[in-house]
Amino acid sequence: MSFTLYGAAGSGSVPVEAAMTLIGLDYRVIEAVTWEGEAEREKVAAANPMRQIPALITPEGDTITESAAILIWLADTYPQARLGPAPGDPRRAQFLRWMIFIPASIYSLFWVRDVPSRLVGDDVGAQEELKRRTAERIADCWRVMDEQITPGRFLMGDEPGVLDLYVAVASRWTPRRARFYAEAPRMSEIVRRVDALPSLQQFWAKRFPFEDEA
Structure with a gap:
């Protein structure tokens, strides 16, 4: 099944x-x-x-x-x-911290960005300001995560895991990779490694092609 x-x-x-x-x-x-x-x-x-x-x-x-x-x-x-630290692993607490940080602090803002009128009605100016402010908030969250996480070759050590996959995808959304690279230089090296994983090249090409990373 x-x-x-x-x-x-x-x-x-x-x-x-x-x-x-x-x-x-x-x-x-x-x-x-x-x-x-x-x-x-x-x-x-x-x-x-x-x-x-x-x-x-x-x-x-x-x-x-x-x-x-x-x-x-x-x-x-x-x-x-081996996609994440198991319960009892000393890395587990930080793994859970950052796995929850992404949806709580970053991903949730896209519910607002996708349809700004949900919160500010039909005022076009207010909608644009909401998009600007949420983009800045997302960028700031990436900066905070980058400053506080202690990565190895990947975010939780020497092997890629679900946290790496999560960040690699979410960092391509607004304000997009160029801003992510500027705010999160340590994690930038890691997402590039995830982008280049041989085992995922066909997958990325099909489900999230690398066409415009500006």
């Missing part, structure tokens, strides 16, 4: 897809570009009443939502893939 993942190219489902690819799991993606309208969001409704992606259905029929939760679950459920 295989996994079913509700997701979209270039979205928060991509690190989950990348992790499952590295593990070698059999999965299919139901494409649901939820930021493009109600019809797309409705595709996800049966799996996630919030109508958000990613949503993972396990072979046993369990539903897991929230990208960080799915990534942590995959790392813990398939320890042979």
Whole structure:
């Protein structure tokens, strides 16, 4: 039996897809570009009443939502893939800290950015100001993370893991890689390594092509 993942190219489902690819799991993606309208969001409704992606259905029929939760679950459920520190590992606390920091401080702001009118109505000027301020907030969060994390060759040591995949994808969203490189020079070296992983070259080309990194 295989996994079913509700997701979209270039979205928060991509690190989950990348992790499952590295593990070698059999999965299919139901494409649901939820930021493009109600019809797309409705595709996800049966799996996630919030109508958000990613949503993972396990072979046993369990539903897991929230990208960080799915990534942590995959790392813990398939320890042979060595995608995250196991419970009891001295790195575990920092792993959990940063896995939750990304959705709490960065990813959550895209709910606002995708449809600014949710918070500021139809005022175009207010919408643009909201986008500007949230972009600055995201950049500042990357700077804070870069200053406080102590990476090795990858963020949690010498091997790539789900945290690396999460950062590599999220750092390509607004304010995009050029700003990320400026704010987070230590993590920049690591995301470039993740971009270049031979085991993910075909995957990146299909699910998040490197076409415009400005």
